[in-house]
Amino acid sequence: MFAAATAALLVVMGCALLRALLGPTVYDRILAMNSFGTLTVLMIAVLGFLSGRPEFLDIALVYALINFIGTIAVCKYVMFTDLGSPTRGPEWDDI
């Protein structure tokens, strides 16, 4: 059961990787990396159950947080083409 889930996850990871390699637009690549990170989280959880050590679930949670921060940074870069404080207005200052 978990072996089948692992195989399915590997196939989907391959698809996401392919989209990151080929992706003509920026958004393809952002989405590919984000979904690859999510798949990594799922993979850690499934592998924990596959090898009989479900305590890996905590690690998967930390990975989810890291993935979120990375995606925020990427989105901010795409929107402002900078990560510093590109707009001098008070309402956008440091997202």
Added chain:
Amino acid sequence: MILLTDVILMLFMVATAIALVFVRNLFAVIMLSGIFSLTASLLYLLMDAVDVAFTEAAVGAGIATVLGLATLGIIGVQDEKPQQRSSLGSFVVVLITGIVLIQAANDMPAFGDPDAPIHRHVAPRYIEQSGEEVGVPNIVTSVLASYRGFDTMGEVMVVFTAACGVLVLMGRTRKPDDYPEEDYREDIDPREGSSDFVPKDDDESVRS
């Protein structure tokens, strides 16, 4: 199943690495290196090196991606021009280094080998005698702070140097005069001492 997963993940890493070399779009390179780090951390996790996997995910996929994007924002270049000069010399150096590393890896004990030297005489001594030799009840603390004290000091110095470098490079806020005129909004004039524009980052970056 685990072995098959290992092999497929390594194939992913090889494909990502080859793509990293050939892709010219720098944004795509940053995305691909994030994917590379995520795959590497999965492999570390499969080899039970959870702490290394943690570091790889946090530094490789998290911080390095953000730093790469910040750099891209500063230099403002999206595509790297392909270089015309031949890279045969570099290829030879990489090839020789790889052969030497593979040769050296053959001499190492097998993965998870219970007869490896580290399991035979170092670890039992830590477990049996660290209490009377160092006097700290926690074995991990006595190993880190006493047996490997110099190693820990070196690591701390490396981390401190890296932090200083990052602060020197990025912690400095630009003076208001560095910005071109059109970056200003109409309603905020920094030279009038508006409180909205006072660079607060200086203190905060030093404190954190």
